[in-house]
Amino acid sequence: MGTADKETLSSSPRFSQRRYWSQDQAISYLMQQGIENPDCLSLAAGFVDFETLPVELSHKASADLLANPDEARKYLQYGTTAGSDRLRNQLLEHLARMEETSVEDLGIDRDQLVLTTGSQQLLCILADVLFDPGDICLVAAPTYFVFLGVLAGVGAEVISIEGDENGIKVEALQSELERLKQAGKLPRVKMLYLVSYYENPTGVSIAAERRQPIVDLVEQYSTDHQIVLLEDAAYRELRYDGPELPSLWSCDPSRSQVVLAQTFSKSFAPGFRTGFGVLPKSLVQPVIDRKGNEDFGSSHFNQNLIATILEKDWYSNHVTEVCDNYRRKRDAMLAALEEEIADMQDQVSWFTPHGGLYVWLTVPPEIETGFESELFKYATEVEKVMYVPGQLCYPQADQKNQMRLSFGVLNPDLLREGIARLARSIRHFLK
Numbered sequence: 001m002g003t004a005d006k007e008t009l010s011s012s013p014r015f016s017q018r019r020y021w022s023q024d025q026a027i028s029y030l031m032q033q034g035i036e037n038p039d040c041l042s043l044a045a046g047f048v049d050f051e052t053l054p055v056e057l058s059h060k061a062s063a064d065l066l067a068n069p070d071e072a073r074k075y076l077q078y079g080t081t082a083g084s085d086r087l088r089n090q091l092l093e094h095l096a097r098m099e100e101t102s103v104e105d106l107g108i109d110r111d112q113l114v115l116t117t118g119s120q121q122l123l124c125i126l127a128d129v130l131f132d133p134g135d136i137c138l139v140a141a142p143t144y145f146v147f148l149g150v151l152a153g154v155g156a157e158v159i160s161i162e163g164d165e166n167g168i169k170v171e172a173l174q175s176e177l178e179r180l181k182q183a184g185k186l187p188r189v190k191m192l193y194l195v196s197y198y199e200n201p202t203g204v205s206i207a208a209e210r211r212q213p214i215v216d217l218v219e220q221y222s223t224d225h226q227i228v229l230l231e232d233a234a235y236r237e238l239r240y241d242g243p244e245l246p247s248l249w250s251c252d253p254s255r256s257q258v259v260l261a262q263t264f265s266k267s268f269a270p271g272f273r274t275g276f277g278v279l280p281k282s283l284v285q286p287v288i289d290r291k292g293n294e295d296f297g298s299s300h301f302n303q304n305l306i307a308t309i310l311e312k313d314w315y316s317n318h319v320t321e322v323c324d325n326y327r328r329k330r331d332a333m334l335a336a337l338e339e340e341i342a343d344m345q346d347q348v349s350w351f352t353p354h355g356g357l358y359v360w361l362t363v364p365p366e367i368e369t370g371f372e373s374e375l376f377k378y379a380t381e382v383e384k385v386m387y388v389p390g391q392l393c394y395p396q397a398d399q400k401n402q403m404r405l406s407f408g409v410l411n412p413d414l415l416r417e418g419i420a421r422l423a424r425s426i427r428h429f430l431k
């Protein structure tokens with residue numbers, strides 16, 4: 001062995017298994033693609049709209065928090081692991097409004113609310129406290145690819161459940177649970193993860209009539225232990241039209257099966273990194289213990305800033321404005337698709353989302369969309385437009401002819417231009 005080899009070996013730490021499970025993350029690769037192609041119009045970026053970020057409101061709320069020095073020092077101090085009582089009190093009311101009920105009828109105590117650094121932290125903590133390597137998580141396919149990375153990072157086995165434009169199919173969930181039961185694997189099934197409203201990446205919501213049966217099935221198969229249904233409702237408040245949908249959480253009056261994860265990132269500002277979880281009692285202490293190891297509390301100041309926004313009733317008008325803006329942008333993207341794809345409509349299809357930030361597009365099976373595909377290269381290098389390859393959103397990367405398009409960042413004119421470029425790219429490869 002040469003000196004150089006020895007140096008490389010001895011200077012490299014011996015990493016844990018978890019380090020290898022979390023390498024090659026799609027999100028990092030995607031960010032890298034964004035950096036390498038700065039002149040592209042990005043239909044890929046998952047960022048929120050820049051124009052509607054709440055500068056004035058944040059200014060007013062922080063001035064309010066800092067106005068009285070004694071009070072201000074409290075907000076600038078560490079908080080508790082579970083998070084600010086002030087915000088959690090506000091959240092009980094916020095949740096009651098969303099659930100169209102009273103705080104009393106929510107059937108939970110304040111202690112079942114835990115504030116996290118974005119909802120992403122809650123997803124990671126839950127994965128940490130629930131999964132041993134080889135444990136099973138059921139997911140929709142496609143689903144939020146960052147969570148697929150989290151699951152890989154804890155060595156979980158991920159099994160996808162077939163869905164359609166109404167979310168996962170109840171029969172598909174039942175037959176998978178039954179198959180696992182027959183195979184003696186139910187004790188390994190720890191979680192069903194679902195993005196219930198305007199899913200990232202498809203924009204699809206779980207239809208109202210599927211919600212109760214899904215919750216009931218989880219209960220029916222929780223014979224060995226409670227299978228946790230993690231309802232990721234990150235886009236719940238970004239509703240533009242379509243039916244008002246009850247949360248999965250509301251379909252579990254026992255409050256013992258479903259974790260509801262929500263965030264202020266999409267409806268207010270991701271820069272505050274404030275999310276929250278409504279937890280069954282059995283999960284509160286495990287989550288707090290794990291979070292204690294991580295950071296013993298998320299930003300106390302930011303939590304209080306959000307509390308002020310809610311307390312002063314500045315929040316709901318802002319969300320209305322945000323939704324009006326995204327509705328226009330969604331409509332611009334859909335109109336551009338109708339127009340630009342008109343000559344390819346029997347080969348290219350998409351779902352119409354009623355909220356959220358994404359449109360999911362399917363091209364013929366012979367056209368692959370991945371980072372290494374001819375289409376991706378042509379789109380980014382020749383037409384200068386970027387999208388998220390759909391295969392990132394499947395646990396086994398087995399569907400290769402889809403893409404996620406975001407209307408979050410670009411303005412309506414640039415969205416139209418982006419879709420025109422994308423349509424030319426697709427047309428280039430159609431037979």
Ligand SMILES: Cc1ncc(COP(=O)(O)O)c(C=O)c1O
Nearest residue numbers: 118119120144200234263265275
């Ligand atoms: C489905 C879904 N869940 C969770 C998150 C995490 O968001 P945050 O950590 O900002 O709350 C995102 C972010 O894009 C998301 O799309």
